[in-house]
Amino acid sequence: MTQSLKVALAQLNPKVGDVAGNLAKVRAARAKAKEQGADLVVTSELVIAGYFPEDLVLKPAFQRQCREAVEALRTDTRDGGPALFVTTPWREDDKLYNAIVALDKGEIIGKRFKVDLPNYGVFDDKRVFAPGPMPGPLVYNGVRLGVPICEDVWTPEVVECISETGGEILLVPNGSPYEVEKTDVRVQHGVRRVIESGLPFAYVNQVGGQDEVIYDGGSFVIGADRQLKAKLASFTEEVATVEFRRSAGGWECLPGRIAPELGKLDSIYQAMMLGLRDYVNKTGFPSVVIGLSGGVDSALTAAVAADALGPERVRTLMMPSPYTSRESLEDARACADAIGVKYEIVSIEPAMEAFRQMLLPLFGNRAPDVTEENIQSRARGTTLMAVSNKLGGMVVTTGNKSEMAVGYATLYGDMCGGYNVLKDVYKTTVFELCAWRNRHLPDGALGRKGRVIPERILTKPPSAELKPDQKDSDSLPPYPVLDAVLHGLIERDLSAEELAAEGYDRATVDRVWRLLENAEYKRRQAPPGVKITSRLISRERRYPIVNGFRG
Known part of the structure; x- marks a missing residue:
């Protein structure tokens, strides 16, 4: 029975649509993982396509290129190097899925599809993907690995299914966009899933800019004891290998390097x-x-x-x-x-x-x-x-x-x-x-x-x-006042009455509201720009231009 599993977390910066370039990145990451002695490499979400591909992913020619890249990687694994859990769009039974495909020794040893498709904020998964069935674990070297994808771990149901069907370790590909102070939110979700399942949890996030959305990396591992075991740097590509070991109580991750958390x-x-x-x-x-x-x-x-x-x-x-x-x-x-x-x-x-x-x-x-x-x-x-x-x-x-x-x-x-x-x-x-x-x-x-x-x-x-x-x-109004009112109207979605109740001058609030709406x-005609807050007004606050509401 396998007593140790070394997993390389491939925190990569893919380019949407550049299948050949993304394939080269995955190959380079696998080569680096091999040097580190890894048994298995896990990538971030949709690494072959680049995240998020929007309607590009609906093109049959693009889907074929992604499939061919996976086939090329499948062939690569005949070399005896690390197995590869790679993420990609995947068409099966006339449905298009957000998938993770497990490759080892020249074979596809399993596939799992994202279940919980987000449809809020910058996300639009339901527009292009079909939800997958509730997944059991994938078996690699006798270890039952749960591979929920991104949003699948923000609610308990998918991890619960994996746990109840014998999962032993959670390996989670992600395309989680940057927002101020979001790292704590991710870790809190991870801790919740560990508490509920009792399983160690490895979170592999994308890094890089894609139009207005920034992916900040910061991949991490939480042990079954709910402690942070390893953390990759933010805002940079990195391949880092962590080791899980079997004990009488289950699998645990050995402590690794924890990159410092950046200030706001x-x-x-x-x-x-x-x-x-x-x-x-x-x-x-x-x-x-x-x-x-x-x-x-x-x-x-x-x-x-x-x-x-x-x-x-x-x-x-x-x-x-x-x-x-x-x-x-x-x-x-x-x-x-x-x-x-x-x-x-x-x-x-x-x-x-x-x-x-x-x-x-x-x-x-x-x-x-x-x-x-x-x-x-x-x-x-x-x-x-x-x-x-x-x-x-x-x-x-x-x-x-x-x-x-x-x-x-x-x-x-x-x-x-x-x-x-x-x-x-x-x-x-x-x-x-x-x-x-x-x-x-x-x-x-x-x-x-x-x-x-x-x-x-x-x-x-x-x-x-x-x-x-x-x-x-x-x-x-003075910028400290203007910004506080705008934050209330945009990020907090408060009404004028609610802001006035917090002590802001009602006339000022009404004036700012009118300016915001008008x-x-x-x-709508402004150039794209870097998303920083929880609500980028050009992308996540979608209001009609012709709008008679004056609440």
């Missing part, structure tokens, strides 16, 4: 870096272009870009108007110099005058208003896109969640671009991240140590500088 701001910054890096690299852009205004949002965006891609792949443009202050010009230059990125100045004043002359016959002597302010922003957006088209590089926008929520942004202006790292970051958190980055160089960052965001950028009042003496506070049409 560290993890947010790492998520922004990984999201931007993977989006730029996986889409094939050589570099990025950022409008650098001398304000806090563009400064943080430039710092993240330099850390994610390297300063040499970041181009910044200051695009002054007659309303741009001398301090903003100085601050933008100082910021670019501190970060070490390319910095250029392109005045938009000629474009403003050209539009004034062009529209004069239509506008006549009407007084300037928000129209002229938006023209400035759109002139900047057009400039950035022109630089992108002519010189290469993807435009990265700089609007934060507070602004995007209430529509304090210009459609086809400062919203113009390919990606936004601050899209799900409230303004108050932007300031916290800037201060944190000035004190820390994140692990894996390619940028410079030390202060990269000048102090004056952090202390001066925020302003769009689209008219004389303009301040954000002229149009919006900006839906803008958010």
